Amino acid sequence: MSTLGRDMRHGLGIAWIEFRRSVRKSFGTRKRQLTVLGFLALFSPLVVFWGRIAYSAGQDASGQGSLPLDVLGIQVTLLVLVFVVMGALRVVQQGRPEGAELLLTATSPRAVLVGLAIHSTIQLVGFVLLPTLLFAGGFALGAGMPSVLLTTVLAVLPLFTAVSILGTVVGQLVVLGLLESRVLRTASRVLGLVLLLVLMALSYAAMAPVMGVSEPLAPLAIVALPAIQYLAFVFVGTPFGPALDAGAFLVGGGVVASVPVLFAVAIRLAPRLWFADATPAGLMQRDTASVTGTTLAAEGATGRSVQAFPPRLGPRPLAVALGLWIRWLRIPVRFSALFPLVIVLVAALFTAVGDPSSLPLVVGGVLIFAGVYVSGAVFGLNPLGEAADMRIVEFLSPTTPRTLVIGHVLAGLLVGSPVGVAGAAILAAAMDLSAPTALAIGILTVVLTIASGGAAVGIGSVLTSTDAQQTYRGYEVATPSQWALVAYMVTAVLLVVAAMGAVLVLLSSDTGTGSSLFVAASGLAAVILLSVGYAGFRVAVGRFGALPYRDADDDGAVSQSPGADGSASTDTLQAPNFTRTQQVRGLVLLGAFVVIRALLARAWDRYFPGGYSTDPLFLAFLGGTFLLLSIGLVYLGFTRWVGVDLLRWWFDRQQLRGDLRWGVAGIVLVLAATLGGTFFLTAAFPGIVPVGEAGAAPSPTVTAGAASGFVVNLLLGWFFGFAIAAFQEETLFRGFLQGLLQERYGRIVAIVGQAAIFTLVHLGYYPVSAWPLLLVVFLVGIVTGWLVDRRGTLLSAGIAHGFVG
C-alpha cells in the first residue's frame, strides 16, 4: 500500500505546481493583472447589484418565513448540470494533460490523475465560492441569520468536489466514445458547438430567477428534488429549508460518498485514455483527410483537381470574404464570439413566453440585433490574431490592407445584413408600418450592419489577441480578446439603441414619413452610423498596413524611414514618448483628479446650490480648488512628479498667433457642438430636461437677478473655466491621455478614446437626468482632441474649452 501513499504524495505535489502555474498564467504579467482589475472594476456595479438582490431576498424570506425552495432547487440542479458538462468539455478538449510526457514517465497515472483532479476541483470550488459568498452573504445579512453563510460554504464544498470529479469522469467516457466510434467523431463536429450554446442557455436559465423570472422553469421542479433535499443542509438552523430528514441525509451521503467512488472510476479510465494509440483530435483529422477542398475544383491537364482558394468569385474583397467563411466553417469554434447573442435570444424567449402577443415584435427586434451583431462579431473582432503568421505573407503581397479589411467586413455582412433586414421586415409588419417607413427602417438596418462591421474590425484590429486556444480538434484558434468582445458589445448595443430609439421616437411622434424632419433625422442617423463604421474601417486599414514586427520603441505607430533619430521625448505632443514610470504616474494623477473632482462636485451641490456668487466662502472654495487641483495636482504633479515640460505642451512660440486664432475658431466649434447638441437632444427627446449643470464645469448661467451679479457670474465662470476646468482637463485628457493612447493606438483612436473616457468621467458630475449633456461633453472632447492633434499644443483647445466651459 506504500504505492498509494507515494501516489498521493506525488498527486499533491502535482496539484500544488498546477495551482502555482495557473496563478502565474492568470496574474503573472502586468497586462493580465490590468485585465483582471479592469474586469473587476467593470463588473463591480453588477456585484453590488446582485448583492442587493440577495440582501432583499433575505429580508423577504425572513419576513415571510419561507423561501421558494423549488426555484432554488432548480437553479442548483441547472448549475450542477452546467458545471458537469463544462468539466467534461474541458477533459475532452485537453486530450493528454499538459506536460504528459514528463508526468507520465516520471510517476504513475494514478498520481497524475489525483493531482489534476485536485487542481481542477480547487479551481471549480474557488470559482464557485465567490458568487456563493456574495449571494449567501447578502442573503444571510438580509435575513439576519449569519449562520447561513457558513452552512452554505460547508454545503458547497463537497457538492462541487463531486461535481468536478463527475465532470472528469463524464469527459473521460466521452473521449473513450470518440476513440471507439467514428460516427460519434463525425457528429461531434457539430455537437461541440451545439453543446456550448445549450450550456450558455442553461446558465442563463439558472440565473434568470435572480432577475425575477422563474415561471418558465416550473416544469423542472421534479428533476430538482434531490437538490431541494440537499438545501436542507444549507438552511439548517433556519426556518427556510426542508426538514433535515432521511431524504436529506440520503442525498448528502450520496454526494459525499460519490467522491471516492468517482475518483476510483476516473483512475481506472485515465490510463486507457492517456496511453491510447491516438487522440480523438488526431483521429478526427485523419477522418477528414480524404475530405479536402471545397468549391470550384477544376480538372488540370494531368487530371488532378486544382482547387482555387478562395473561390474566385467577383471582386477581390468578395473572394477574401468567401475564403474567410470556408476557413471559419472548418473550425466552428471561431463562431463562439456569438455567445452573447445566446443571452439575448434566451432573454427574448423568456419575454415572449410571458407575453405571446409580443412575439413578432420580439422576433423582429432580436433578428435586427442578431444581424447587427453577426456583422461584426464573427470576423471582425480579432482579424490580425486569427491571421497569425500568415500576416507576414499577406503583408509582403501586393494585396492591399484595404482589400483584406473590406473582405473581413463583407464576410460579416453576407449573413448579418440579410438577417437584419428580415428582422426589420418582421418588425415593420408587426408594427403595421407603411411601405415607405418600412423601407426606411430596412435601409437603416443595412446601414447599422455596415457600421457594426466597420466598428468591429476597428476594435478588433486594435485590441488584438494572440492567445491561442486549443480546440478539441487539435487546431489552434486565436479567439477575440475579452476587451474586444466587451467593447464591441457595448458599441453594438449603443448603435442599435441609438438608431432604433431615434426611429421609434420619430414614428411615435406622428409625423408623416414624407415629412422633412423624418428624412433629415434618418439621413443624419445614417451619416453618423456610416462615419462610425468608416472610422473603424480606417483604423483597421492602418493596423493591417503596420509593420508586423513593430515594437514599443518605434516612434509612432507606422513605419518610418531609416535614419530617423530615435530619441525619446515627452516635450512635444506630436509624438510623445512616455516611459513606463511616466505612464503609471500620469494615470495615478488622472485617477486622483477624477475622484477629487467628483467629491468637489458633490460638495458644490451641497454647500453652494445657488451657483456662482461673491460669497467669500464660495470664493475660498474656488480658490482652494484652484490651488489643489490646478497648481497642486496638475501643474506640480506633471512637471515635478511625472516630469514633463508643461509649458511646451501648452505654448509654442512659433505658432502662438495661429493657436490664438484656432482658439477662437475652437470657441465657435465648441459652442456649435454644445448648442447644436443640446438643441437636437431636447428637440428629439422633449421629456428630458437638462437639470441644472451642477458640477465642476457649469456654464455661466445667471442665477442672481442683478446685472452686477451677472457680470460676477460671467467673470467667475470664465476664471473657473480657464484656470481650473480648461487647464486641468486639457492637460490631463488631451495632453496626457490622448498622447498615451496615440503612442499605442494611433491618432484617431486616441482622439475618440480620450473623448469617451472624458465623457465617462463626467458621469460623476451631472445628475443622471441630465444624461444628454454627456453627448455634448463627448462632442466637446472630440473637438478639443482634434484641435490638439491638429495644432500640437494645448493652447487652442484650452481657449475654446475655457471660454465656453
Added chain:
Amino acid sequence: MTRHPPPDEFTREPDDETALAIEARGLTKRFGDHTAVDHLDLAIPQGHVYGFLGPNGAGKTTTMRMLTTLMSPTEGTATIMGTPLTDRESVTHHIGYLPEEPPLYEELTGREQLSYVAFLHDTPDDAAANRIEELLARLDMTDDADRRISTYSKGMRQKIGLIQALLHEPAVLFLDEPTSGLDPRAARTVLDVLAELVDEETTIFLSTHILSVVDELADSIGVLHEGLLVAEGSPADLKRRAETGEERTLEQAFLEVTADHEEEEVEESAEVTT
C-alpha cells in the same frame, strides 16, 4: 497603398542588371538599450548564395526581418535589387521569405494554401495552377497536397512554405533555417531545389546553424556575433582563418570568431568575393 501591377507572365525583370541583389549600409536595430544589429554592411551580388551564420541571439532573424521590410531599422539603409526598402510595394515584388516557422493556415490543404498565396499575389488562375503543380512536383509534394496542413510533418510544412515563397518567382530568397528538422531525404530535396534556383540566377540569403549546408551551397559566408559582422568571406577563406594554420573545418573557424572577445575587428582581407 496602391497596388503594384502584377507581372503578365512569370518572367522576372530586375530593375538593373548590375544592381546588387542585397545592399545594406549601416543597418542598425536597437531595442531600448540593447543593440541587436550594429551597423551592418552587406554587398551581395545577384545569383549569389550568402550564408548568414551566428550564435543564437546574434541578430540574424532581426537582420532578416529588416531586409524583408517586416521591421523598420533604427538606422541605416538597404536596397534589394536596387530598390530601397522604403519603397515597399516595389521591393516586396523581389522578395521571397521563408521564416523559421512557415506561416500556414492549418485548416487548409496544401493546394488551397498555395492557391491563396497566388491569389494574394494576384496571379492569373491558370498560370498560378501550372506554377503550383510544377513546384509541388519538384518538391515531391504532389500526392500530399490535398491533405490538410494540420496533418503535415515538419518537412512537409517546410516544403509548402518554400513553395509559397517561390510562387511569384522572386529574385531574392530569404531563408531562415530551411533544413532544420528535416530528414536527410527531405533536406536533400530542398538543397537540390535551392541549387537549381541558383542556376536560374536567384539570389539566396540563407541563415542556418547547419555548417555542412553552408559549406555545400554558399558562395560567401557572413558571421554575425552580438550584432556585429565579425567575419566574412568564402568558406575556404574562413576555414583558413582558423588559427592552427592548417586547413581546418568551418566549425572551428566559426567557434573562433564567435568566441567572447571584447572587440572583433572585421578583417580587411575578408571581402566578399565576386
